[in-house]
Amino acid sequence: MQKFTLLLLSLVLLAPLGIDLYLPTLPDIALGLNTPVSTVQTTIPLFLLVMGLGQIVAGPLVDNLGRKPVALAGLLLYIVGSVLAATASGWPQFLCARVVQGCAVCCTAVVAFSGVRDRLDGDDAARAYGFLNGALNIVPALAPMLGGFLAEAFGWRAPFWFLTAYAVVIGLLVIFFLPETRPAGTLAVKGIPLRQYWQILRQPRFLAFAFANAGALGMVLTYVSLAPQVLMTEGQLSALQFSIAFGANGFWIMLVSVLVNKMIRKLGRPICLATGSVAMTLGAVMLLGGVLLLPLAWQHHWALYMLPVAVSVAGLAFTVGPATSYALEPYQKQAGVASALAGFIQMAGGASGGLLAMALPLAEKSALALMMVVGAILTGTAWYYSKKVRGTLTAL
Template identity: 30%
Template sequence: MSSTASSTVSDAIDGLPPFDPALAPGAPRSQTRRPPPPEGGPIMSEMRTSLLGAALVAIGPITMALYTPAMPVLAEAFGTSQSMIKLTLTAYFAGFALTQLVCGPLTDAFGRRPVTMAFLLLYLASTVVATFAPTIEWMIVARTLQGIGASVGVAVSRAIVRDQFTGQTSARIMNTIAMMLAIGPALAPTIGGVTLELFGWREIFWAMLIYGVVLIIVTQVCFRETNPYIDRANLRPRVLLHNYATLLRDPRYMQPSLLVGFGIGTIYTLASVLPFVLIDHVGLSPSQFGFGMMVQSGSFISGTIVTGFAMRRVDAMRLLPFGMTGMVVAASALLASLTLYPPTFLGVMLPVGLFAFSLAMSLPSVTSAALQGFPRMAGAASALMGFLQFGAGLLGSLIIAALGNPLLGIILVPPAMLFVAVASYLLLGRVNARRSAAVGTG
């Protein structure tokens, strides 16, 4: 059954010819008549792009995860309820997700570097406000602005890769960025907890402040502008809507983007339900839960390392069938384990670990493929991909909350999201193949 699934995915991949932006639905004529970027090598080296992209992409998850250990303490510090403290996390997510839809086009219109600097300065200012927030209302405002400032990381980190690299090199850099996405959230809660215990909750924001200052200095010194198609017309409402409409209705973009969106969205969904399943149903203590989550983060990191070594010998797209097959097997195992047997740590976390490993194997190739055909709107394409990831995670979390039963939620929702991710990739692959055949015969 696994080999059949692998074969089906391989067929879908092999049927995809290189994407021509001129064939994009409704592509404006001015877009196809612009001159190509200047000939020559990349503006920044592969190593510099990898490290800069990893540092930028980490600011979002680190800012979220550093803060979570302090949430119970903040309720007492501000004399407010837990629901108000949870609102600070919701405010951060809202600012982070929604602003990506604006941040990406801003980098297409004004350039990657100046927009990155502006958003990082906003992040720095809002972190200062959070550090000295006198009331919960000030904290909510500060966290919202932090999310807005941090949103630049995801959009720009992928766009600077697309601006300079394609193919196997692009996939290698995306693999490094994906590893940082795993390491940041894995280590940040531990660092936040130790900081809270040794110093206090305000010092957690001092840590964010230090990271922000270092990132601004690195951006100022090391970041060279990579966007060869800077055009302020990208901010006109009509052009903005046209660009997003082009992306949403083009299967060459949506095929890999939905796989990435539902895949990473499943990570966010699991984060919202695993504490309740492992602590309330399995019986772990909070500290045991923290160590237990290393199965997921460790599996993801292992997957990125294995993928990095494998890409030295084979094309990244050849790893995708194995990654997608692993995701289907993991979803089936989680569904079967919790349906047939009482919940246990291994019954939950072994499938979750397999899923994380398989997702890490899949991400570099599909992330690179999604951005490949849109050099003139790479910022918008990267931002929309980030929004789809958060949107899928938010949708999954809301469905589980509506079910009112965490155990039922983890049985139904994460496996369904993974099945949808793989099915959408295969179905849109067929659409791409038919469309390419029609263009070829025409």
């Protein structure tokens, strides 16, 4: 089972690598493509939005064709997108490359989370989801530094060649070692299963848990998008200092995720959801308190941004594993469809919420505090519904 989980993790890592590896190279990409940096930055939420929308299509494919064929198709698309980005001579090709990569990771993400649902239930599934989501935070910890080193040594195209090589290696591992886990009784669907999606969307419990994940992701996306402006432009951190601060936060989430796995086993999932809501609320209070109460000379210090962020993203670690397991638990024979719908709500909802918060006429810290409050409210709602769940839910 450990080998199986690590293989699923290697598939899940394709998404954060596609975001974090090229963060330090955004100015160089803009210069190389003769495009404004602000335009290149839009590829981050666009990538997530495509990933969310694409899961609506990938979910039925996973249930109809099986987990392994869809995983291989996603990896092939990822290789094509990475090569297109690495060889881009203008903005249109680079934009197309990012869309192709987004389509690719929607396939691999659905396969990974469906695979967990195929093999595990209840608290075991929650720990597996927590492990996958917690281990993802090693990517923001290391990927920006790796991308920066690759770009400094070989130019801004090097990170995309690295992604190409990574996808090739994972493809070989999937071919030889990933078993097909689709249950024999999986319900086949024709086209996009709108009726099944509608049946699932009518369940308030599913919506509560899926939107809790969307709120947490939206909060993190807002933090990631605003961090260069707050820490480097206003806070005057160097690129290396920025990478260290960004990376330390990733390691912090990973450590919290280990604690969450222990708490799930000993205290249960509802306690974790309640803790996540409280952590996001506390992060928002700290962030706004620093803006309103501390001297103006202190306002641009990195700690006034990163300490509230550290508290709030701990709430993400407490939320994602339990919320995902609760959302997918009733759908053993519809795991691909349910995983796709949950992923769509998480990715598209989180990306849309983050974009909306950043578009409002608010200062960067106020926009982030707003998303922390939204995440806290949605996670608190999920906690309320978790108290009503008893035992194993039955399928629709």
